[in-house]
Amino acid sequence: EPEVTQTPSHQVTQMGQEVILRCVPISNHLYFYWYRQILGQKVEFLVSFYNNEISEKSEIFDDQFSVERPDGSNFTLKIRSTKLEDSAMYFCASSAGTGGSGELFFGEGSRLTVL
């Protein structure tokens, strides 16, 4: 069964360092998302990506964050200068272009720890 894959599963970084989280969405999907979850609590929307551009972003997704789909298969989230409060589980998700009725498929997440 097709699945969304994320790397790394866990990354530890120092405050102020750049981090890139990688995702490989399901191959025929058209909509891509990043969410984060702090301490197993609420799943917070960060950004959605469609047709090679950001389609929506939340207030969390400030200038420190960026996304790219560099090669038609990978979908990356970059945090330019990490802060302590960026420590969270980051989930990538994708969905098919089925008129919005398609569910999101999630990866297993990348745990980011900022020291």
Added chain:
Amino acid sequence: AQSVAQPEDQVNVAEGNPLTVKCTYSVSGNPYLFWYVQYPNRGLQFLLKYITGDNLVKGSYGFEAEFNKSQTSFHLKKPSALVSDSALYFCAVRDRGNFNKFYFGSGTKLNVKP
């Protein structure tokens, strides 16, 4: 604006008893509605969705959900709970007019006791 609410942080039920996890939504149209489950240290897994048609939707692992338009609710149910159902459950809503936004509720922790 779309939003979704899960009024209970935690639901406790004995194994074999029916369970209900509540979800209500506020809409500017008729949304698509979803339920997801998350086990510890795992990603979110899709359970079921309401798109249109029959208000009772059946999904994975014996779960079902009832769409109630007048009460703007989409409660998750199961006739007989299992200990293995213990997990975090999220309701989600997607705007029919804007597929780019997919909102999650705050989550409900389900504890099923033997």
